Amino acid sequence: MWKNYIIKILRDVGIVVEEKDIQAAEKPEFGDFSFPVFSLAKQFGRNPFDVAKEIASKIQVSKYPYLLKVEAVNGYVNFFIYWEKAAEVVLRRLLSLKKLDFGKRERVMIEFSQPNPVHSMHIxxxxxxxxGDALSRILKFCSYDVIKANYMNDVGLQVAKLVTAYLEWYYNKRPDKKEDYWLWEIYVKFHEEAKKDPTLEQKAREILRKYEIERDENIIKVWNRLVKWCVRGFEKTYKRLKVKFDVWFYEHDFRELGKELVYQALARNIAFRDESGAIIGKLEDYGLPNIVVLRSDATALYFTSDLGLTYHKFENYKLDKAIWVVSSQQSLYLKQLFKFLELLGFKWASNCYHCSFEHVSLPEGKMSSREGKAILLDEVLDRLEKKVKEEVRKRNPNKSERKIVATAKKIASGALKYSILKIQPEDQIIFEWEKMLQLEGKTGPYVQYAYIRCQGILRKVKKFKETYICLSLTEEEKNLLRKLNEFTHVIEKCARELKPYYLANYLYELAVSFNNFYEKVQVVKEKEKEKRDFRLTLVKVCAKVFTLGLNLLGIDVPEFM
Structure with a gap:
């Protein structure tokens, strides 16, 4: 909002700028926002210091009620917001905030999570x-019509290996523990035994052929049963994390449709057959490597199915956009997929987006599910819940065990989610138990505790009159208002750049600002009623922003800690 206010001020004195030209000031002594004039000065061949002074001198501060002063410093025009007056705008806007509307009800499908249905989910x-879950919540808040999708790669060679192992050593047995755990043990056993007996790999390929080409009824029955068991295990983990999907896609449903598109591409010279008989997508002329789109034995690949699924998404769900939340290792693959669909003539191919992130690794290197070298997601949650439960019980001896358990789950889940979301998606995460189990510092519980503090203050006073104006503000109050003012801008930035990490870090910064305000400014004990009510209104707004912000990240707010 205030950037647009400054844009108007500058236009009033003949300077046409865009929002990207206005910067948030790095230090309070430089005001709240700055306009660097270096590019403008270069156009006119003038000294930027002189240009900044000239612009500042033209601005009549008295014309703008929310502007305190303007200064020219080293080629920057610095704008100081009059927070004593601007506070009302910020507080009223946030108290009435229900959603943002720049999404304009565009329909977007976000595909995320996508664990292979052969083993349990790891960290x-x-x-x-x-x-993916946070991005879905954020886009929905921004008035997009969001569809959350999960995609099960249920027909690949990895499933054939699981089926082979089941038929060899576990036939007619049922899971005696959480289904995905049990299947992971079978999957790992296949790879251990395959090192001793290479014929197992060939058996798995034969099982795949029986499933996909021959459509052997017995194989299909076992195959589907194992996938169903694994998905049942996934659903239990998702329930713990409060992650829900609107639709589940299964790869086997899209292989034939994908093959139809491959044969269309072959007929239109977008693809060709190589000497082995495999069909290859012609992408080299577009700066991308060619890619196999159908094997020589007519069995499909993941790419084949993705062609069919993407067509299905846009044509059946009438999407405006589709987003894939997958690791950066799939960047080239997705570029090939999107380009191939574009060559097939689908205009919506330009509305396909990759939300990329780096892997989570162990200190000793990459995780490997087939080798059994991974930290299970449920295991991390279990250890976090145990640790938090002990802390909560110690601090709240009079609370019932039911409430302690429920609270511990909220804090543990919040700690895990925040520890992942606060990291830039471009940065790799090295999993370390000590860091993952941390509850202090830049953590989810630190932000949750700031919310608890807000609620504690509001409970003490019970009633007060919402007050939006204070004639004299402390620096702590101004800093808190500045940070609150950023909230909707941060959400928009998350939505535009597909990066919830901005919101995670903003909430920590808001918690730091609030705690500084809490420690240095009298609220409940303030004797001057108008000032007290204003500060309580500030606290109420902070509580709302913490609740809303954490919920957008998929993190619950506890009643106590």
């Missing part, structure tokens, strides 16, 4: 799951 799956 590496957490990143895509948490980013």
């Amino acid at each position: 590496g799956h957490a990143r895509g799951t948490f980013i």
Whole structure:
């Protein structure tokens, strides 16, 4: 809002700028916002210091009620907001905030999580799951019509290996523990035994052929049963994390449609057959490597199915956009997919987006589910819940065990989600138990506790009159208002750049600002009624922003800690 206010001020004195030209000031002594004039000065061949002074001198501060002063410093025009007056605008806007509307009801499908249905989810799956869930919530808040999708790669060679192992050593047995755990043990056993007996790999390929080409009824029955068990295990983990999907896609449903598109591409010279008989997508002329789109034995690949699924998404759900939340290792693959669909003539191919992130690794290197070298997502949650439960019980001896358990789950889940979401998606995460189990510092519980403090203050006073104006503000109050003012801008930035990490870091900064205000400014004990009511209104707005911001990240707010 205030950037647009400054844009108007500058236009009033003949300077046409855009929002990207206005910067948030780095230090309070430089005001709240700055306009660097270096590019403008270069156009006219003038000294930027002189240009900044000239612009500042033209601005009549008295014409603008929310502007305190303007200064020219080293080629920057610095704008100081009159927070004593601007406070009313900020507080009223946030108290009435229900959603943002720049999404304009565009329909967008976000595909995320996508664990292979052959083993339990490990901590590496957490990143895509948490980013996708948070992004879905943020876009929905911004008035997009969001469809959350999960995609099960249920027909690949990895499932054939699981089926082979089940038929060899576990036939007719049922899970005796959480289904995905049990299946992971079988999957790992296949790879251990395959090192001793290479024929197992060939058996798995034969099982895949029986499933996909021959459509062997017995194989299909076992195959579907194992996938169903694994998905049942996933659903239990998602329930713990409060992650929900609107639709589940299964790869086997889209292989034939994908093959139809491949044969269309072949007929239109977008693809060709190589000497082995495999069909290859012609992408080299577009700066991308060619890609196999159908094997020589007519069995499909993941790419084949993705062609069919993407067509299905846009044509059946009438999407405006589709977003894939998958690791950066899939960047080239998705560029090939999007370009191939574009060559097939689908205009919506330009509305396909990749929300990329780096992997979560162990200190000793990359995780490997087939080798059994991974930290399970449920295991991390279990350990966090145990640790938090002990802390909560110690601090709240009079609370019932039911409330302690429920609270511990909220804090543990929040700690895990925040620890992943606060990291830039471009940065790799090295999983370390000590860091993951941390509850202090830049953590989810730190932000949750700031909310608890807000609620504690509001409970003490019970009633007060919402007051939006204060004639004299402390620096702590101004800093808190500045940070609150950023909230909607940060949400828009998350939505535009597909990066919830901006919101995670903003909430920590808001918690720091609030705690500084809490420690240095009298609220409940303030004797002057108008000032007291204003500060309580500030606290109420902070509580709302913490609640809303954390919910957008998929993190619950506890009643106590």
